Amino acid sequence: MTKTYSVDINADLGEGIGNEEMLMPFLSSCNIACGGHAGDKSIIQEVLKLAKQHNVKVGAHPSFPDRENFGRKIMDIEPKDLKVSLLQQIHELKKLADELGLELNHIKPHGALYNLITIDKETANIVVETIKDLDFEVKLYAPFNSVIAKLAIANNIEVVYEAFADRNYNEDLTLVSRKLNNAIKHKKEEVLSHVLGMVKDQKVITVNHQERMIKASTFCVHGDTENALEIVRYLNSELPKNGVEVE
Secondary structure, three states: OOEEEEEEEEEEOOOOOOOOOHHHHHHHEEEEEEOOOOEEEEEEEEHHHHHHHHEEEEEEEEOOOOOOOOOOOOOOOOOHHHHHHHHHHHHHHHHHHHHHHEEEEEEOOOOHHHHHHOOOOOHHHHHHHHHHHOOOOEEEOOOOOOOOHHHHHOOOOOOEEEEEOOOOOOOOOOOOOOOOOOOOOOOOHHHHHHHHHHHHEEEEEEEOOOOOOOOOOEEOOOOOOOOOHHHHHHHHHHHHHHHHOOO
């Protein structure tokens, strides 16, 4: 009997791109910007309504409070101030989700914060303490073998391992910097092969053609990747043909 697999496909939404209505039918979860790097109340409400309409799981996408740099630069900020900001961002989304009868499924930090907590224990600890201070249970989307994933698991926070469908990896499983022209995968066939390797073989081929072990059950396609719609549509169509259900 052929083994079947199941994966979640997520995207970062509410960031001002305006393609949520097109992407949502092809997602099983989404991460909604909640004011730190992008997004405001009306955009959040709009994305939440679309998620409800398409039965897509909803997560908060908090970041360094730095709209000027879209949350993509490490910010020099006091730990207590970062925690206050993260709590505000998450609570804002939770309040608006509650109004629509939606549960908050997960938290996935954004941009420079996400990249930093994969390697930096002090910042990872701020995120873990933020989640522990919430009065509701929530999962954390985080990379396999990262500092944040290990710390969260040690603190009894449920971690869902995430990988990136549309990004190239370095040998240490960090993402290739967006400053480089080979950071993003655009060809849909290449993205499919990339995801299938991670799902079925638990391996990723790095940018330097090395093989590394990886685990993931949720795969992100960035909403601001120029052909994001083509990619998510193709994954939805082709993954099931390869024994991988999207759910």
